[in-house]
Amino acid sequence: MKVNQNNSEKNFWDQIRIPSGAPISMSGSQGKSLPKLMVWLIWFVSATYVVYTLKLLSSSPSCDEDIFLSRSNSIALQKNDTAAIISSMISPPQLGEENDEKTGLKHIVFGIAASAKLWQKRKEYIKLWWKPERKMRGIVWLDSHVRTYRNESGSLPQLRISGNTSRFSYKNKQGHRSAIRISRIVSETLRLGMENVRWFVMGDDDTVFATDNLVRILNKYDHNQYYYIGSSSESHLQNIYFSYRMAYGGGGFAISYPLAKALEKMQDRCIQRYPGLYGSDDRMQACMAELGVPLTKELGFHQYDVYGNLFGLLAAHPVTPLVSLHHLDVVEPIFPNVTRVQALQRLKIPMSLDSAGLMQQSICYDESNGWTVSVSWGFAVQIFRGVHSGALYLYGSRTFLNWYRRADYTAYAFNTRPVMRNPCQKPFVFYMSKARMNYRTNITVSEYTRHIVPHPKCRWKMANPAEVDKVEVLKKPDPLLWNRSPRRNCCRVLESKRKGMVIDVGVCREGEISKVLTTKT
Ligand SMILES: *[C@@H]1O[C@H](CO)[C@@H](O)[C@H](O)[C@H]1NC(C)=O
Numbered sequence: 001m002k003v004n005q006n007n008s009e010k011n012f013w014d015q016i017r018i019p020s021g022a023p024i025s026m027s028g029s030q031g032k033s034l035p036k037l038m039v040w041l042i043w044f045v046s047a048t049y050v051v052y053t054l055k056l057l058s059s060s061p062s063c064d065e066d067i068f069l070s071r072s073n074s075i076a077l078q079k080n081d082t083a084a085i086i087s088s089m090i091s092p093p094q095l096g097e098e099n100d101e102k103t104g105l106k107h108i109v110f111g112i113a114a115s116a117k118l119w120q121k122r123k124e125y126i127k128l129w130w131k132p133e134r135k136m137r138g139i140v141w142l143d144s145h146v147r148t149y150r151n152e153s154g155s156l157p158q159l160r161i162s163g164n165t166s167r168f169s170y171k172n173k174q175g176h177r178s179a180i181r182i183s184r185i186v187s188e189t190l191r192l193g194m195e196n197v198r199w200f201v202m203g204d205d206d207t208v209f210a211t212d213n214l215v216r217i218l219n220k221y222d223h224n225q226y227y228y229i230g231s232s233s234e235s236h237l238q239n240i241y242f243s244y245r246m247a248y249g250g251g252g253f254a255i256s257y258p259l260a261k262a263l264e265k266m267q268d269r270c271i272q273r274y275p276g277l278y279g280s281d282d283r284m285q286a287c288m289a290e291l292g293v294p295l296t297k298e299l300g301f302h303q304y305d306v307y308g309n310l311f312g313l314l315a316a317h318p319v320t321p322l323v324s325l326h327h328l329d330v331v332e333p334i335f336p337n338v339t340r341v342q343a344l345q346r347l348k349i350p351m352s353l354d355s356a357g358l359m360q361q362s363i364c365y366d367e368s369n370g371w372t373v374s375v376s377w378g379f380a381v382q383i384f385r386g387v388h389s390g391a392l393y394l395y396g397s398r399t400f401l402n403w404y405r406r407a408d409y410t411a412y413a414f415n416t417r418p419v420m421r422n423p424c425q426k427p428f429v430f431y432m433s434k435a436r437m438n439y440r441t442n443i444t445v446s447e448y449t450r451h452i453v454p455h456p457k458c459r460w461k462m463a464n465p466a467e468v469d470k471v472e473v474l475k476k477p478d479p480l481l482w483n484r485s486p487r488r489n490c491c492r493v494l495e496s497k498r499k500g501m502v503i504d505v506g507v508c509r510e511g512e513i514s515k516v517l518t519t520k521t
């Protein structure tokens with residue numbers, strides 16, 4: 001479970017290249033007039049560089065020979081002209097190649113906040129998204145030792161105990177001082193000195209990440225700059241009490257490497273300046289404010305400060321990749337009649353087929369029956385009686401309850417709609433039951449079966465969606481979806497029979513829109 005910290009020479013180069021990054025902007029003539037100390041520094045770095053290049057080039061597996069080779073070359077180098085070396089430093093081979101590489105999972109280090117008390121239960125959420133060490137790096141930070149099982153070593157990150165924080169003062173009457181420990185996870189993870197890190201991503205033990213989508217989001221940003229990326233709470237009141245400028249820790253947030261470095265230098269002193277704050281994420285935000293770094297909001301991080309059923313929120317996901325889910329212990333399982341973990345395991349199937357499209361909503365019409373259809377790909381299909389403005393169904397229906405239980409829908413930080421205004425409008429919900437790839441056509445086939453619940457009596461004289469048992473959705477995987485400007489897919493009802501409906505979801509064709517028909521409802 002240990003992270004391989006000194007894995008390859010490739011990583012080692014990165015370290016050398018950090019100081020050598022500067023000469024890129026240097027012109028040759030400037031190079032010659034460098035102060036002596038600088039010349040020596042550059043000389044030293046380049047000597048190491050050449051030594052290691054030769055080491056790499058040497059095809060001999062014998063260690064002795066390697067050492068000999070590098071030694072003799074470093075002696076030869078000492079006699080060479082420093083100016084020549086400087087010029088080679090200005091354009092060293094492969095400069096920037098590693099930096100130009102797209103951000104991948106391997107560039108991310110996760111810092112997971114956990115507590116020993118809840119570990120045996122919560123670890124199941126981590127197992128849902130964690131991939132073994134070779135693909136992912138990360139640490140679970142605990143408050144004390146927990147029992148570990150050998151058969152789990154591959155399915156969980158390494159566990160560590162956070163540093164002692166008893167010297168910090170904590171003066172919030174409602175909160176718990178573990179907030180200080182959790183806030184320091186960024187700094188503690190950085191201090192482990194892992195190499196080739198571009199982003200630190202924080203999450204709780206009950207956060208589930210869609211890691212492919214996390215990578216898609218982080219790829220939009222330059223990891224060499226200061227970035228603090230995350231999202232707000234669903235609860236307007238939470239955002240008032242804390243801040244709309246704060247990344248909620250449970251939804252997860254990302255901090256670029258240079259920002260983490262800057263933070264690490266000041267975090268402990270910064271934390272001491274805010275003993276009255278409640279949690280870890282507001283402490284983080286306070287230090288970000290001191291560093292002058294604002295929150296970059298990405299709506300795919302989900303804190304989910306709600307109770308009840310997430311359905312309304314998930315089925316109307318914003319047009320952005322789904323990055324995380326949180327508070328999964330608090331809300332109902334996302335698929336009915338299974339456990340929370342089983343439900344999330346089911347969601348992993350469409351996630352593996354077409355992660356970019358997961359949860360993305362499109363609206364179309366079954367004109368023969370006069371129904372509106374909403375597809376939230378990989379999760380659910382809803383059929384509504386009548387042909388309504390698609391825009392209505394892009395608001396999440398209020399199947400969930402406010403974090404502050406007495407607050408009503410005015411206390412959400414976004415628009416919602418009532419589940420129904422009229423008994424005929426209650427949607428017929430079909431939950432995804434299976435999904436697969438058809439390897440002959442390379443098109444995903446996902447199946448949605450009707451959630452059987454009582455419906456109020458409807459007097460509209462029209463076809464009853466209750467007769468449909470199953471919906472099949474065809475969709476071509478679209479991994480480059482988010483490389484284009486954000487736009488919903490279009491859906492088309494291909495077939496609508498008594499027992500089943502077939503829908504195609506894909507990029508809208510030229511001129512295609514989710515039109516509102518003029519027929520009456
Ligand atoms: C000195 O550096 C030049 C490149 O600038 C190289 O061509 C030459 O072989 C080097 N001499 C020695 C002795 O390494």
Ligand SMILES: *[C@@H]1O[C@H](CO)[C@@H](O)[C@H](O)[C@H]1NC(C)=O
Nearest residue numbers: 127148149150151152153155
């Ligand atoms: C691992 O081992 C423990 C006890 O030895 C057992 O309870 C648990 O089910 C095992 N887990 C897996 C994933 O095999």
Ligand SMILES: *[C@@H]1O[C@H](CO)[C@@H](O)[C@H](O)[C@H]1NC(C)=O
Nearest residue numbers: 143144163164165166167168
């Ligand atoms: C933390 O440090 C304090 C004093 O600095 C000490 O009394 C306490 O035992 C330490 N706690 C742990 C868990 O090591």
Ligand SMILES: *[C@@H]1O[C@H](CO)[C@@H](O)[C@H](O)[C@H]1NC(C)=O
Nearest residue numbers: 336337338339450451452453
């Ligand atoms: C719920 O699950 C149980 C067992 O998995 C099954 O027997 C039952 O029919 C299911 N109920 C519904 C409404 O699907």
Ligand SMILES: *[C@@H]1O[C@H](CO)[C@@H](O)[C@H](O)[C@H]1NC(C)=O
Nearest residue numbers: 437438439440441442443476
């Ligand atoms: C399906 O995808 C595979 C792998 O990308 C490719 O080799 C194959 O030709 C594709 N088949 C069709 C029918 O497009």
